Amino acid sequence: MKLFKSYLILLFFLFAHILNSQDRYITRSGIIKFDSRIESIVPIKAVNNSVSAIFNPSTREIAVLSFIRGFNFENSLMEEHFNENYAESDQYPKAFFKGTIQNFSISKSKKYFFDGLIFFHGVEKKITNLPLYVENKKDQISINGVFSLLVSDFNIKIPKIVRKKIPNKIYVELNLILNKPNK
Template sequence: MKKIITIFLLVASFLSFSQDKKVTKTGKITFEASVPSFEEVKATNEGVSCILNTKTGEIAALALVKGFRFKVALMEEHFNENYIESGKYPKAIFKGKVENFDVSKLTETPQKFNINGTLEIHGKTKEISSIALIKKSGGKIEIDTDFSVKPEDFDIKIPSVVSSKVAKTVDVKCHFSL
């Protein structure tokens, strides 16, 4: 009887703890570094993991770099081998906090929140700030945000042969349904 009560208490405490965290493994990140009049430089990764602590507002996301898909296979190959070096740097990681986050005040109408944290790509870390639209939708929390980064901030070198065909600033869009 004591074992059953102990197991029940452990399960109950685990379930209440896990409700403080919302998770997805199907988040979506799209980045674009296109320049007008040249071929589109755009990729999407739909297998991004994200976790949000609803009590503290802490958020983290992890994308496997090889998960980004381009329209042109050769572009994807160059991205992985020459620019981002995904064999050496396989992950892109964001760790941060949603400022003034209060899950009890979320509604179906998106609300603006500031997200501050660090983004690690290509072995380099940079502070990132963005505005996110967050809402509750059918028992899930949806987060949409976008921000811009510069390849040079992460020591990603664009060869001069193609530098005029790639934007100096990369626009990143994220969508998470937790």
């Protein structure tokens, strides 16, 4: 828990540092989706439509924050199991990633690569060369990407009884539309 609080403080200072920059872009309505991409009786997929993010093009720094309980499932029982048994969202209420978009140029809409850290379920994982498509539209920047994560990398235990129904690999889709704040 102390480690988590330390990361929240670090994230706060990162947000504060980015906020001091003049050309920052923010959103509080970003979208993160995840799914297992396997055929099963009940598909494992969820959406969070209230993701916060801040991006500073001049420093290339980005920070994305998601409340775990913000993920909505089609099946309410699955959502309850996710929060209580797997994500343990009472103990680990937030997930975030922070880092830099490599070789970013505000004048070029194209695929870039993200290097940084993902923090989830009390575990920090280094991420390198994560592909993100970044598009600049006047006072708006969109950042989109799809990538996979291993559940086991975040110390999430899947009981043997459901291991065949819940894969170790999940696919994450990130959709952010960030705007310049009103002055």
